[in-house]
Amino acid sequence: MSTPLETRHLRGLGRPVSAIGAGCWTIGGPATNQGVPIGxxxxxxxRALAGLLHAHELGVTxxxxxDVYGLGHSERLLGRLLSRVPRHEVVISSKVGYFASAAHPYAAEQMGRQLERALANLGTDYLDLYFFHSTDFGEGDQYLPGAVKQMRAFVEHGLVRxxxxRAPHTFALEWATGPSHDRRAHEAARFLRLYEEIRPDVLIxxxxxxxxxxxxxxxxxxxxxxxQGVGVIIKQxxxxxxxxxxxxxxxIRAFGHGDHRRQDPMFTPKALREVYDGLASVRERYGATVPDLARVALRYALARDPEAPVLVGFRDAEQINTTITSLGEPLTAxxxxxxxxxxxxxxxxxxxxMAKRHAP
Ligand SMILES: NC(=O)c1ccc[n+]([C@@H]2O[C@H](COP(=O)([O-])OP(=O)(O)OC[C@H]3O[C@@H](n4cnc5c(N)ncnc54)[C@H](OP(=O)(O)O)[C@@H]3O)[C@@H](O)[C@H]2O)c1
Incomplete structure (x- = not known):
């Protein structure tokens, strides 16, 4: 690539990271968790490993x-990258909270087992970032205090930096004081309550x-x-x-067993038609190739917050190469x-x- 990948100072982490991060969900491959397709x-x-190595060559840090991406497979692939690059050069983020097991995913001892497994999969002795992936802390949030305490212990022991x-897909601080029967108000208030308990360094x-x-x-x-002085990472x-x-x-593509898009309302024929037709003006103005559209999508996201890096999913070296090399100049105001x-x-x-999806 002719120009080096830009970097951003991710608040909450206190160090620069590449403006584009490698999202490693796709490379985990097909998977199901309690019968639900999640991969x-x-x-x-x-091809996925070649993609990771190429991402590193392109300057992705x-x-x-x-833990649930390919039920450990994504972490193990990333471990193969880590065995070839200096650990301190890269920032590794993983997540806990969905992995089905006998115990609740946020039971303290289960979190301990998952972190131990993540570190073994990755071949490292610390994570730069560890996310509370799910917001389900059990009936009456019974696992929340213990999970927060366990996470703080991970940090104190130097296992997590x-x-x-995660933050909701739609949120405004002011909504939280709306009537409690209002879904938006309820979700905003719940996010703030969890935020106050968890006191995260970074939101996704x-x-x-x-x-x-x-x-x-x-x-x-x-x-x-x-x-709040907290960092933000952009996904999707x-x-x-x-x-x-x-x-x-x-x-329309038929998705295989273990692919979450089988059940995603975004991938129904009607939704895909709506998005395709709705993007006509973008194609007319910026072009219709994948690099053209990748540039608009990424530059739009990067423009929202000058300190927020953007994660991109990929399945091989060609995809990550196309995505990153298409970045080009920022969009103007x-x-x-x-x-x-x-x-x-x-x-x-x-x-x-999306509102219909959440309707009772
Ligand atoms: N709760 C959370 O914390 C959370 C939730 C979701 C995601 N994330 C993170 O955010 C990352 C990014 O989100 P995402 O992976 O869901 O979505 P994304 O980055 O918006 O899209 C990734 C998908 O787009 C397609 N694609 C990418 N580059 C392409 C190219 N050059 N040409 C053609 N197709 C291309 C590929 O799918 P196909 O080849 O199948 O078309 C790829 O799997 C994830 O990997 C994960 O690390 C976190």
Whole structure:
């Protein structure tokens, strides 16, 4: 690559990381957890490792995985990268909270076992970042205090350097004081309650061209995190491939066993048609190839917060190469405003679809 990959100073971690991080969910391959598909089909370990090595060559220093990505397979692949590169050069993030077992995933001893397994899989003696992956802390949040205490013990023992938690896909601080029967109010209040208990260093949030925009009187996750001195990592900037135009509504792909997209409302024929048609103005203005659309999607996400790195999923060296080398110049403020305006109908339709999904 002619220009080195940009870096960002991730608040909460206190060190620079590449502006684009390698999201290692896809490379974990197909998987099910308690009968629910949670992985990605068509993954190949050799090609995935080549992708990781190429990401490192391109300057990627942030790698995000989880115990449930391929039920350990993603961590083990990342371990093969770590066996070849100096540990201190890379930032490794993993997650706990979903892995089905006899105990609750957040039972303290279960968390201990999962961290031990993650470190063994990765071949390292510490994680730079460890996320509370799920927000299910059992009936009445009975496992929450113990899980927080256990996480703090990991940090005190030098096994974990910083703690992360996920933020809701839609959030404004002001919503939390709304009526308790309101779903938005309930979710915002719950996030704040968990946030106060966990006191994370870093939040992870989905943010892409379809994400809602907020009014001048609303404090979104990015502004909230900024006010708290907490870092933000952006995930799913490519809309899991949908924003790259690779899921054409006339050529619907059948997803294999163990691929979460079998059950994802984003991948129904109707939703794919909606997104494809809604992105017509983007294709007209920026071009319709994967690099054209990757540039818009990534530059849009990178523009939201100058300190937030963006994770991209990939399955091989070709995908990560295309994605990273397509970055090009940042979008101008006018271009961002233009995208806000031209994508308003699509954003609204997407928000309505997601609201319906959560309706009782
Ligand atoms: N709760 C959490 O904390 C959480 C949740 C979700 C994700 N994450 C993290 O965020 C990362 C990114 O999210 P994501 O992987 O779900 O979605 P993403 O980055 O938006 O999309 C990744 C998918 O897009 C397709 N793609 C990527 N580059 C491509 C290219 N150059 N050409 C064609 N297709 C391409 C691939 O799927 P196909 O080849 O199958 O089309 C790939 O698996 C994850 O890997 C994970 O590390 C965290």
């Amino acid at each position: 990605w089909d068509r993954a190949d370990s050799g 942030l790698y995000d995985t989880a 910083a703690v992360g938690m 949030v989905r943010y892409n061209l379809l994400s809602p925009l907020y009014g001048p009187d609303e404090t979104d996750v990015f502004d909230f995190a900024d006010s 900037a490519l809309g899991q491939g949908v924003l790259l135009g690779t899921h054409h509504p006339d050529r 006018d271009e961002i405003t233009g995208l806000h305006q031209s994508l308003a109908p699509l954003r609204d339709a997407f928000a309505a679809r």
